[in-house]
Amino acid sequence: MAGMSSRTPPKVAVLMGGPSAEREVSLSSGRECAAALREAGYQVVEIDAGADLVARLGDSAPDVVFNALHGRWGEDGCVQGILEWLRLPYTHSGVLASALAMDKARSKAVYAAAGIPVAESGIFCKAEIMARHVMAPPYVVKPNNEGSSVGIYIVPEGANAPPVIADDMPEHLMVEAYVPGRELTVTVMGERALCVTEILTDGWYDYHAKYAPGGSRHELPAHIPTEVTEACLAHAGTAHRVLGCRGVSRTDFRWDPAKGLAGLIALETNTQPGMTPTSLVPEQAAHLGISFPELCDWIVKDASCDR
Template sequence: MSSRTTPKVAVLMGGPSREREVSLSSGRECVTALRETGYEVIEVDAGPDLAARLSEISPDVAFNALHGRWGEDGCVQGLLEWLQIPYTHSGVLASALAMDKARAKAAYQSVGLPVVESVIASTAEVQARHVMAPPYVVKPNNEGSSVGIYLVSEDANAPPKLSENMPDTVMVEAFAAGREMTVTVMGDRALAVTDILTDGW
């Protein structure tokens, strides 16, 4: 931390992921809240020059408002560690594990938490045949915020036709009916529980 009376905060937003627009929106909200609280805030649209920008800005802390790959998967966290800039949210390992759904599920299973059946398969195979009995869900293994989700119903006659933007390999997971909840955890303290609502499912 520098000797500045008012800490300088670099809010990282945007970036190259498929969740860029969501990140820009939430990043601007963070900027507004931080400025109202009295911090000196610099908005940083994260691009290939991010390391150079941060070195030039020399913030006291980086507020990570990036979403999806590169922002939540350990990549930007590793960059911030290298630059020795303190940052918000989880560290490198936790971020990388959480974004990789298969490895996250393996971690849950290792401590006895129940998870639904799933397999990793190529997009070509998923589009050629049912790789498990419907109903099931097809999703990228390493994206966030329900990006690229396909729900295959129990009475589906054919496998799903996936977007060209889908990665070469995906997770196919048995469908589990119920509500989707997300819980923020800070240290060892659970914060607010949010109910995730999606139209059309």
């Protein structure tokens, strides 16, 4: 964050909203982060990231950009590339790590090469998926480059017919073997894996369960065997490193207790995880004594270009 004046508080532009399917989640994250940064002593300008983003950034002349965008454009390297071009230090992961983590197929290949366990999967065209079972049920169909469980289809064991995919879904989709078990997640902050949270729901951990009041419950630290806890922390740290992430990331897992440690599977790494005070990342930080304003302050101080 070179160039900041020591006489006045640094000015932070918080990017939120945007055009993705996760717009509302991003608006919530952005507003909460903006409030926390004001509490931490920063000057803050809130920007709903639209087609005029470059002009808005030019007008506000921030010292640093806090990226609170979720989903495509804000999480996949696009906005990161704009900020690199403008030479504005920004939070969270850079262009390559953002693009790589958002592409589920490519990030899973990186996981596998690093020894992180993943589920069997493939990329198939929509017409083929609807014409036949491209994988023995149970399996999951989902976009290759969306987050927040947007556009998820679960095909149960014994299903007679393949799924009917909505017209607005991409032409090519990921089909992944369904992994039974418990939902676990780990935040990495810099080089430190914080702890393991278990996400408890009454059904699938879909968009509603993630964001609707009462949609899910969080248990932290998760009540799981020590060897599974240690494996989750290690895999999350490895995922953060091999994808090239910076700042905070959150890696999600499924664990089948019937298989012991062999039942642990990494699902994906989120480079722009939810950032309301009750979101998973701030909850884990708070569990370790890091307040929400302190977390946001750390993220801003970690901001950079070219890293």
